[in-house]
Amino acid sequence: MDDLNAVATLLAKPEPSTEAITRSRGRLQDRMTRGRARRRRGWLLPVLGMAVAAAAAVAVIVTSVAPPASAPVSGRDVLLMAAASAEHIPRGTGTYWHITRTWQGPDAPQVQESWTTRDGHRWSRNEPYATPGAVVEDSAPFTLMGAEIGFEELEGLPSDPEELKERIAGLPRNDSAMTPADRQGELVSPLITLITELPTPPQVRSAAFEALAATPGVKNAGPVEGGQELLVPLSESLEIRMVVDPEAARVARANILLTAEGGSAMSNSYISVTTEWTDELPR
Amino acid sequence: MSAEVSEQMTDAELVARYRRDPDLFTAVHDRYYRDIYLYVAGRLDAQIAEDLAAETFLLAFDRRDRYDPERGDLRPWLFGIATNLIARHRRKETRHYKALAKLGPEPVVEGHEDRVVTSITAERMQPHLAMALAALSGGERDVLLLVALGQLSYDEAAQALGIAVGTVGSRLSRARSKILALIDKENARG
Numbered sequence: 001m002d003d004l005n006a007v008a009t010l011l012a013k014p015e016p017s018t019e020a021i022t023r024s025r026g027r028l029q030d031r032m033t034r035g036r037a038r039r040r041r042g043w044l045l046p047v048l049g050m051a052v053a054a055a056a057a058v059a060v061i062v063t064s065v066a067p068p069a070s071a072p073v074s075g076r077d078v079l080l081m082a083a084a085s086a087e088h089i090p091r092g093t094g095t096y097w098h099i100t101r102t103w104q105g106p107d108a109p110q111v112q113e114s115w116t117t118r119d120g121h122r123w124s125r126n127e128p129y130a131t132p133g134a135v136v137e138d139s140a141p142f143t144l145m146g147a148e149i150g151f152e153e154l155e156g157l158p159s160d161p162e163e164l165k166e167r168i169a170g171l172p173r174n175d176s177a178m179t180p181a182d183r184q185g186e187l188v189s190p191l192i193t194l195i196t197e198l199p200t201p202p203q204v205r206s207a208a209f210e211a212l213a214a215t216p217g218v219k220n221a222g223p224v225e226g227g228q229e230l231l232v233p234l235s236e237s238l239e240i241r242m243v244v245d246p247e248a249a250r251v252a253r254a255n256i257l258l259t260a261e262g263g264s265a266m267s268n269s270y271i272s273v274t275t276e277w278t279d280e281l282p283r
Numbered sequence: 284m285s286a287e288v289s290e291q292m293t294d295a296e297l298v299a300r301y302r303r304d305p306d307l308f309t310a311v312h313d314r315y316y317r318d319i320y321l322y323v324a325g326r327l328d329a330q331i332a333e334d335l336a337a338e339t340f341l342l343a344f345d346r347r348d349r350y351d352p353e354r355g356d357l358r359p360w361l362f363g364i365a366t367n368l369i370a371r372h373r374r375k376e377t378r379h380y381k382a383l384a385k386l387g388p389e390p391v392v393e394g395h396e397d398r399v400v401t402s403i404t405a406e407r408m409q410p411h412l413a414m415a416l417a418a419l420s421g422g423e424r425d426v427l428l429l430v431a432l433g434q435l436s437y438d439e440a441a442q443a444l445g446i447a448v449g450t451v452g453s454r455l456s457r458a459r460s461k462i463l464a465l466i467d468k469e470n471a472r473g
Contacts, residue, residue, distance in 0.1 A: 003463055016333070024340065
């Protein structure tokens with residue numbers, strides 16, 4: 001039986017942590033007390049939905065006798081729940097994809113906006129060097145990994161997380177616009193770009209959230225206004241801090257905002273972002 | 284953990300208890316979580332294992348009425364559920380083995396000579412073993428890993444997969460001969 005032992009040795013992994021066992025038992029107890037939750041997304045959502053809800057609603061009391069009623073929700077769980085929600089958020093309608101970024105300036109809040117049509121016409125307000133307050137035609141294309149990406153290409157991306165990553169890995173790219181880790185296939189930054197500002201269709205957003213959930217080292221710093229504050233490693237030395245709303249499947253704000261045009265905006269605190277389809281183009 | 288469930292209790296007694304009081308299902312979790320976790324972690328990775336092992340017990344709880352003690356123990360039943368969940372990650376699993384095959388750690392060069400020889404052989408074998416695992420069919424791999432990694436008997440593996448014991452035997456011997464072919468080749472060379 002040497003060959004079987006060799007297989008067992010090759011695949012042997014460390015014992016599960018006490019925390020993992022406790023979290024798992026907590027999930028099971030949630031399921032047991034709440035009975036059969038309505039299933040929205042096969043097997044994924046009930047578990048995560050309850051984990052998040054329970055973490056938010058129940059004070060976790062750890063004693064030496066009883067295991068906690070519910071374990072805190074992990075960063076990965078938040079992303080998986082956003083993935084589950086994303087699928088059920090209807091695709092918006094409108095002529096313009098409207099992106100609004102807001103951050104705290106030295107004196108007052110700063111707002112930057114852009115409107116982009118499906119064929120790539122773009123207007124913006126308050127971009128650097130533009131006349132403050134004026135809406136100007138501004139032809140900056142959407143980009144991913146330093147290469148231009150259009151609406152149709154976004155629509156055509158796969159809705160399976162692994163296929164999505166494979167497809168992204170094969171897209172045109174500009175290596176100088178990528179982190180070394182992303183060049184080697186981590187692809188964390190492009191996945192974040194897909195869920196932050198780009199008009200990514202619901203199924204693809206869902207896949208991007210799910211793919212991101214597989215990123216090692218994602219941490220949840222806990223609930224904050226508007227969602228859960230996640231820490232996602234972008235490279236060995238750089239971590240992005242972002243608030244994800246798992247219900248709306250949105251990145252609500254981030255300290256490093258990976259923009260639709262392929263830039264990154266940094267803040268000592270946060271840059272808030274909203275996106276929507278609209279028929280209104282302010283002039 | 285409930286005082287009403289002792290470690291000596293058999294699976295059948297455990298099942299009888301949780302049928303009367305579903306809260307006792309946590310005892311099933313506490314008894315088998317580790318085994319299921321290590322099985323999934325070996326086939327996929329530790330991070331996914333945490334999720335899939337937890338999911339295994341949620342599904343088991345939902346389906347607890349469908350479990351029939353007459354047809355086998357809880358353990359193979361749970362391994363069967365875990366194996367089905369792993370199947371959703373089949374491509375990832377294959378990539379996991381291919382990655383293992385590439386790792387090829389540097390041979391140990393210090394220490395006692397015998398130990399050096401042994402470790403070099405084992406490490407040279409590892410990439411081949413991992414590649415062999417990647418090349419097995421899904422059915423062969425399920426059987427092989429339930430037995431090698433999950434430590435299930437032939438009977439238990441048959442129960443887990445809902446197949447005949449004879450099929451377990453034939454799949455396992457096919458899987459093992461593919462693997463042995465690689466190990467023998469390596470031994471002959473090394």
